[in-house]
Amino acid sequence: MDDLNQYQPFEVDQHLTAHGNYWAGRAGSRFYRALRDRRRILGSPCRNCRKVFWPPRSICTFCFSELREMVEIGPLGTVETFTLVTYAEPVHPRPAPFIYAVIRLDGADTGMAHFLDEVEYERVHVGMRVRPVFAPQRKGNILDILYFKPL
Amino acid sequence: MTVGVGKKRVAICAVAQLKNDPDLWHTRFQGMLLEILEDLQRQTGFRYGEGGVEQIVSVSDDFLDARTISNNGVQDVLGGQYLAEEKMAQEGLNAIGYANAVILSGHKDVVLIMGHCKESQGESRNLITNCGFDPFYGRAVGLDYLNAAGLQARAYMAKSGLTDDHLARIVARSRQWAAKNPYANARETLPPGKVKASPMLCDPIRQLHAYPVSDGAVGLLLASEERAREYTDRPVWITGFANAMDAFFFGDRDLTSNFALKKAAAKACERAGIRDLKGAADVVEVMDCYAYQQPMWMEGLGFCGDGEGARFIDEGGPGKYRVNLSGGALAGNPMIIAGLYRAVEAALQLKGEAGDHQVPDARCAVAHSTNGPAGQFHSVLILEA
Numbered sequence: 001m002d003d004l005n006q007y008q009p010f011e012v013d014q015h016l017t018a019h020g021n022y023w024a025g026r027a028g029s030r031f032y033r034a035l036r037d038r039r040r041i042l043g044s045p046c047r048n049c050r051k052v053f054w055p056p057r058s059i060c061t062f063c064f065s066e067l068r069e070m071v072e073i074g075p076l077g078t079v080e081t082f083t084l085v086t087y088a089e090p091v092h093p094r095p096a097p098f099i100y101a102v103i104r105l106d107g108a109d110t111g112m113a114h115f116l117d118e119v120e121y122e123r124v125h126v127g128m129r130v131r132p133v134f135a136p137q138r139k140g141n142i143l144d145i146l147y148f149k150p151l
Numbered sequence: 152m153t154v155g156v157g158k159k160r161v162a163i164c165a166v167a168q169l170k171n172d173p174d175l176w177h178t179r180f181q182g183m184l185l186e187i188l189e190d191l192q193r194q195t196g197f198r199y200g201e202g203g204v205e206q207i208v209s210v211s212d213d214f215l216d217a218r219t220i221s222n223n224g225v226q227d228v229l230g231g232q233y234l235a236e237e238k239m240a241q242e243g244l245n246a247i248g249y250a251n252a253v254i255l256s257g258h259k260d261v262v263l264i265m266g267h268c269k270e271s272q273g274e275s276r277n278l279i280t281n282c283g284f285d286p287f288y289g290r291a292v293g294l295d296y297l298n299a300a301g302l303q304a305r306a307y308m309a310k311s312g313l314t315d316d317h318l319a320r321i322v323a324r325s326r327q328w329a330a331k332n333p334y335a336n337a338r339e340t341l342p343p344g345k346v347k348a349s350p351m352l353c354d355p356i357r358q359l360h361a362y363p364v365s366d367g368a369v370g371l372l373l374a375s376e377e378r379a380r381e382y383t384d385r386p387v388w389i390t391g392f393a394n395a396m397d398a399f400f401f402g403d404r405d406l407t408s409n410f411a412l413k414k415a416a417a418k419a420c421e422r423a424g425i426r427d428l429k430g431a432a433d434v435v436e437v438m439d440c441y442a443y444q445q446p447m448w449m450e451g452l453g454f455c456g457d458g459e460g461a462r463f464i465d466e467g468g469p470g471k472y473r474v475n476l477s478g479g480a481l482a483g484n485p486m487i488i489a490g491l492y493r494a495v496e497a498a499l500q501l502k503g504e505a506g507d508h509q510v511p512d513a514r515c516a517v518a519h520s521t522n523g524p525a526g527q528f529h530s531v532l533i534l535e536a
């Protein structure tokens with residue numbers, strides 16, 4: 001390698017910003033409208049596998065059959081696993097420290113990671129029953145659920 | 152006919168690795184690759200074109216390189232002009248799987264694999280791995296591979312009985328071995344007490360349970376059995392390779408089941424004609440980016456029973472089965488190519504060129520890798536001397 005002192009290497013600042021629009025899909029579009037307009041949470045049932053998926057989707061993860069139906073799930077759910085995030089990144093919608101939990105809504109067979117709040121971290125446990133707190137002004141994204149909190 | 156038990160065999164003829172570094176800010180990845188290329192040429196004297204290297208498989212990632220078509224930026228250094236060159240961005244170990252298939256198919260006889268990654272280049276690797284999630288739910292709530300690992304770690308530790316104490320011992324052992332490996336990133340020894348005193352990142356994962364930010368580059372020269380002796384006196388044979396992918400949505404998965412790893416391991420063993428990997432392997436290199444993953448992946452590979460990760464550590468499993476004598480990913484390899492570093496270490500052991508961490512007379516080695524959040528995707532490579 002070159003003698004660094006001799007030529008004094010230099011770095012240039014780089015910044016990439018890219019906003020874009022992404023179709024939410026057939027199931028996602030219905031999910032977000034129901035969440036934004038009616039504060040309802042929808043899942044996708046597969047009659048074949050007798051499973052209800054959250055987040056909703058158009059194709060079954062297990063048997064690949066097409067899922068056209070949607071059913072209301074939750075709003076109550078159960079904590080499956082959790083963590084306390086104590087580092088900060090610009091993509092975090094909430095400032096650290098905050099709690100993530102994988103939450104399985106009643107009536108669903110799969111979970112989703114979301115925030116847990118209004119609870120002391122020491123009290124959080126697997127199996128804890130929780131309910132969602134909806135944003136007063138909802139925009140049609142997953143943060144229309146602000147977070148979950150204990151019953 | 153399955154790969155490995157057929158007539159054709161593929162050899163890893165030569166390997167080269169750059170010392171893993173926390174921040175090679177004064178070198179571009181092209182320069183890092185050039186060092187690797189020259190090292191491989193010194194070892195083998197290989198040439199490009201007809202009768203030499205006719206195909207190149209590169210390994211890199213667009214997001215980490217902060218440009219699209221990341222292989223385009225290294226084509227000249229790899230000698231790729233006018234030759235076949237393809238990029239593996241899924242995970243580096245799969246470049247070996249792909250090159251193996253290219254040679255077994257009779258398409259080409261000599262393939263060069265070159266991988267690079269500078270984790271230090273971006274503001275944070277967590278921003279990169281955040282983009283590994285779906286754009287609607289996972290990305291939007293801020294998930295990345297680190298906090299996903301935190302969610303998996305809690306679930307696996309509850310299942311297996313692993314404690315903060317076990318994790319500290321795993322990290323301390325990794326550093327002891329890394330001190331013997333001149334290519335490792337984090338080589339200073341670390342007493343378990345210091346690991347336990349390091350701050351939490353995402354409970355139960357502490358700062359020192361996570362692999363350090365790393366820059367590196369790695370290369371391998373592969374050849375058919377007929378051509379291997381042109382490049383080496385000590386070929387290392389690829390006898391089994393397989394990969395498997397778990398469900399896309401994080402919450403669909405049983406985070407403690409090792410679903411994909413068990414499938415990949417079973418398929419790789421079937422191809423290698425190995426019934427009992429635990430009895431057959433002389434050395435194992437697993438991609439343990441976080442301390443809890445070392446016993447968890449060893450469980451997935453079948454070296455201990457389901458949910459017996461803590462017992463595996465208590466009974467000295469990592470020493471008994473010679474796990475990660477390079478220091479492992481815990482001592483610092485960049486993502487995307489950490490699996491290639493595993494393969495390079497495994498090959499060096501079988502060649503008898505692993506220096507201070509050499510296992511006497513190693514005949515069979517396992518190299519493992521993973522990508523995707525919390526072990527969504529796994530690959531297993533079996534090598535034999």
Ligand SMILES: [Zn+2]
Nearest residue numbers: 046049060063
């Ligand atoms: Zn189904």
